Amino acid sequence: MKIIFIGTGSGKTSLKRNHSSFLISTSKYKMLVDAGDGISKALLMRGIPFNSINGVLLTHLHADHYSGLASLIVQMKMNKRKNRLDIYIHKDIEKVIRNFIFQSYLFEERLNFELNFVAVKENIFAAVCNGFEIMFRQNSHLNKYEKYDHKKKLKFPCGSFLFRIGDENIFYTGDIGAKKDLYLFDDFKLSTVISEAAHVKLKDILKFYDTNKPQKLLLTHLNDEDISGSLIPKESRRKMICAYDGLEV
Ligand SMILES: [Zn+2]
DSSP: EEEEEEEOSSSSOOOOOOOEEEEEOOOSSSSEOOTTTHHHHHHTTTOOOOGGOOOEEEEOOOHHHTTTHHHHHHHHHTTTSSSSSEEEEEEGHHHHHHHHHHHHHOOOOHHHOEEEEEEBBBBBEEEEEETEEEEEEEEEEEGGGGGGTTTTOOOOOEEEEEEETEEEEEEEEOOOOOOOGGGGGTOOOOOEEEESSSOOOHHHHHHHHHHHHSSEEEEEEEEESSSSTSSGGGTTTTOOOOOOOTOOO
C-alpha cells in the first residue's frame, strides 16, 4: 500500500501547496481521494498519468475538494481513456455530481469509457477491489450551513473515511468540524491517520494521538505559514509529520 500526497494545502489557493488530495494505491487499484480546483495540473506535477487512476472519491462538495473532477474527466478523454472510472460519492449527492458532469457537456457516449458511480452509505463498507474497502462516516464540517438552506433543498454529507486494505486501517479526516470528529473511527485499530490541521487545534490532534496511538499520523490541509514540521512540537515529531506535496508513505 502506498500513499502519495498530491496536495496538502488548505482551501486557500497557494503556490506552495496544491489543494488537499492524495492517491492511495495497492498493486491492483489506484484511488484518488478528492479532486479540487487544479487537480489535473497537480497530478501532472507529480508525474501521475491520468488514466492510471481507477477511481475518484469525493469527501464533500467544497470547491477545493471536488471542483476539478470535470476537468480531470476531460483530461482522461483527451488521453484516450478506455477503462472504466469509478466515482465514489455519498448517495445523497450522487445526483449533484452526475449533473455537474452532464452540465460540463461530458456525455458518456462521447467519452469512450464508463463512469461507474459507487454510492457510499453511512457505516457500511463499500468494496473497492479484493482486499480493499472503504467506509464513510458523517462528520460535522458542514453543519454550520444547514441554517442557510431556507427551502431545505440541500444535503450536507461530509465524510471522514476508513480505508481497509488487507489488515491495515487508514483513517482520513479530510475536513472536519470539531475535535470530536477525530474519534469517529475509535472502534477500529488505526494503523495510519491522515488528519486535516486547519479546523482543529494541534493540541487536540496530539491528545487524539496519545489516546489512539496510531503507528503514523500525517497532517494535511495546511496553510502556507505552517512550514513543514514547525507545527509539531519536537518531542512528537518522530511519529507525527506534516505532509507536503509529493510525500510518499
Ligand atoms: Zn471543506
